[in-house]
Amino acid sequence: MCGWFSPPAGCAGDPRLGVGVVDEEGQRALRLSLYTDxxxxxxxxxxxxxxxxxxxxxxxxxxxxxxxxxxxxxxxxxxxxxxxxxxxxxxxxxxxxxxPAEVRLGAVVAELEGLGCLVECARGPCPLAGRCLLKHALDSAERSFIRELDRFTLADVLASxxxxxxxxxxxxxxxxxxxxxx
CATH class of the missing domain: 1.10.10.10 (Winged helix-like DNA-binding domain superfamily/Winged helix DNA-binding domain)
Structure with missing residues (x-):
């Protein structure tokens, strides 16, 4: 999978996905905004x-x-x-x-990217708003992503x-x- 610190060669953005990338194995993966990177x-x-x-x-x-x-x-x-x-x-x-030990990566990413933003249901009228399992699943995955990042601080990365x-x-x-x- 493409890394956020220094993406390996072959990690190219997929314009059809907006926030996605395609890694060396052709797998689609989540990508942070340039601002957060x-x-x-x-x-x-x-x-x-x-x-x-x-x-x-x-x-x-x-x-x-x-x-x-x-x-x-x-x-x-x-x-x-x-x-x-x-x-x-x-x-x-x-x-x-x-x-550095007080700067959690998940907190930084959550603050800069915002939570619950993988899909923007409020962008247009959606008849599924408020009753959509897809939105719930994506929000849950995003929370898991942030929780995983929160296991690491800047100090952890710098000690590696x-x-x-x-x-x-x-x-x-x-x-x-x-x-x-x-």
Whole structure:
């Protein structure tokens, strides 16, 4: 199945599905929005830098090879949600507002994606509204997905090989840019 941190080659979006992807085995799978994907990446990056350390969104965008514009929007949203702190000016930047052990992945995804949004029954008049087993089944699956993600914190991910790989990547990118390692 395609991973959210760094999707493997062959993980391509299926335009007919909207939120789905097709993995290497041709199986359809749920996919998070780009906004949530970038939010999780930014949180991981900030968790990987020295505790309480500040970094810049351009440094994060370079490391992940993503749009600075998109990442800045994500940073504003995460600041508003209380996950990160931001400061302006010459010594400005972003950092985690909470210890990585207090940031549960399920809570982040639920807040950013919203719950009960796999299907939007309210988008148009539906004669099944309020009596639909499909909506109930999808909502139940979504709650299970969030519960599973809630088993993991940023600290858990950073304690895995993902954290070491990310810290190495951050160091290499900083050296190549001639910047101090955050």
């Amino acid at each position: 970038l939010s999780l990446r930014l949180l991981l990056y900030l968790g990987a830098v020295e505790a309480g350390g500040w970094t810049t969104t351009p440094a994060v965008a370079r490391t992940f090879g993503v749009s600075l514009n998109h990442l800045q929007k994500v940073a504003r949203g995460l600041t508003g949600a209380g996950y990160i702190e931001a400061r302006q000016g010459r010594s400005g930047g972003v950092r985690l507002a909470r210890p 090989p993902t954290g070491a790989t990310l810290r190495d990547l951050i160091g290499r990118e900083a050296e190549e840019a001639g910047e101090p390692v955050p």
